[in-house]
Amino acid sequence: MSRAPVLRAFGFYLAVLAIVLYAVFPFYYAFITSLKTGSALFRVDYFPFSWDWQNYLALFQQQPFGRNILNSIAVAVVVVLTSLLVGTLAAYALSRMAFRGRRLLLVTILAVSMFPQVAVLSGMFELIRALGLYNNLSGLAFAYLIFTLPFTVWVLTTFMRELPKELEEAAIIDGATPWTIVTRIFLPLLWPAMVTTGLLAFIQAWNEFLFALTFTLTDVQRTVPVAIALISGGSRYELPWGNVMAASVVVTVPVIALVLIFQRRIVAGLTAGALKG
Numbered sequence: 001m002s003r004a005p006v007l008r009a010f011g012f013y014l015a016v017l018a019i020v021l022y023a024v025f026p027f028y029y030a031f032i033t034s035l036k037t038g039s040a041l042f043r044v045d046y047f048p049f050s051w052d053w054q055n056y057l058a059l060f061q062q063q064p065f066g067r068n069i070l071n072s073i074a075v076a077v078v079v080v081l082t083s084l085l086v087g088t089l090a091a092y093a094l095s096r097m098a099f100r101g102r103r104l105l106l107v108t109i110l111a112v113s114m115f116p117q118v119a120v121l122s123g124m125f126e127l128i129r130a131l132g133l134y135n136n137l138s139g140l141a142f143a144y145l146i147f148t149l150p151f152t153v154w155v156l157t158t159f160m161r162e163l164p165k166e167l168e169e170a171a172i173i174d175g176a177t178p179w180t181i182v183t184r185i186f187l188p189l190l191w192p193a194m195v196t197t198g199l200l201a202f203i204q205a206w207n208e209f210l211f212a213l214t215f216t217l218t219d220v221q222r223t224v225p226v227a228i229a230l231i232s233g234g235s236r237y238e239l240p241w242g243n244v245m246a247a248s249v250v251v252t253v254p255v256i257a258l259v260l261i262f263q264r265r266i267v268a269g270l271t272a273g274a275l276k277g
Contacts, residue, residue, distance in 0.1 A: 027252060034245035041241050055242035056250070065247065067220050068227040071137055073254075075223060076205040078141040079148055080198045087152035087197070088190065092182050094153070095160040096168060106157065113150035117210045120146065128215055135217040143211045148201040159193040160186060195262050203255055224251045 032048050033041060034055050059065050094106055124143055133139030163186060171181050187194075209225040216222045222230070228247045231240060 027249070030245045030248050030252075034242060034249050037242055055240075055246040058240075059243050059246050059250070062243075063227065063231070064219055065224070065227055065250075068222055068224045069250070071221065072206055072223040072225075072251075075137055075140045075144065076202045079144045079205040080202050082141070082145060083148045083152040083201050084194055084198055086149060087156045088182060088187070088194070090153045091156035091160045092178065092186065094157045106154070109150045110154050113147055113154075117147070121210065121214060124211070125214060134215060135221050137221065139215050140212060140223070141205075143215060144205045144208060148204055151204075152197050152201055155197045156190065156193060159190060163189055199258060199262060202258065206251075206255060 029046075032045060035048050035050065035052050036043075036045075037052055037054055040050075090109075094102060124146065128134050128139045128143060131139070131142075133142060167185055168181055171185055176184070207225060208223075209229070212223045212226045213229070216226065219227070219230075224247070228244060228251065231243050231247065
């Protein structure tokens with residue numbers, strides 16, 4: 001019996017194990033560290049020898065971290081819903097309607113997402129201040145659309161192009177309007193793509209730091225990335241690593257939960273774009 005298939009299988013599973021350890025171990029070690037206090041924080045342990053939740057209690061007692069979580073959830077949800085609504089309608093126009101400059105417009109939309117945030121920071125700050133949205137969650141949601149909306153439009157346009165034209169032609173013959181075609185025919189077929197792009201937009205909005213730091217001023221208006229960055233200890237040079245690790249775990253858990261809940265939709269969405277309809 002040849003040993004080649006066995007060696008290939010062994011190498012494959014060994015590579016998968018190495019990738020899983022590389023991806024999961026930082027989060028696992030952060031969780032272990034979040035359960036330590038005092039000098040135990042500087043001791044290297046690979047197993048939780050004690051379960052002390054003091055850092056988690058201090059995290060919510062010493063600052064409005066619960067409010068910061070709610071702020072991040074509110075902003076991320078508004079950004080996702082707005083991106084999907086506008087992105088779906090724009091994708092229909094860009095993929096199913098013929099008009100002059102369509103390709104140039106699509107390339108321009110993609111090019112907008114390539115600009116680094118710092119390049120548009122000053123201009124966005126002036127716009128947010130002129131609209132009276134400074135230190136306001138609405139201003140953050142408005143600013144986040146600059147990098148979530150182009151990505152959403154581009155991905156949904158790619159997916160919508162693969163849908164059979166016969167479906168649209170049959171609906172038009174039956175007297176369906178463009179709004180009916182999008183909502184009643186295309187939308188059920190686009191769910192895998194919408195879940196995938198929506199989750200990626202949610203993660204972008206959830207983890208965004210630069211705009212949140214620049215466009216918010218008070219603790220009650222800040223989102224969790226900024227709240228974690230501003231955690232400080234009793235003195236100027238002291239950083240409560242236990243609180244920081246606890247905050248990192250709390251912030252990461254919702255994203256992991258969303259990925260596990262929608263994993264089948266995500267896989268379907270990622271693979272559907274590679275197939276011709």
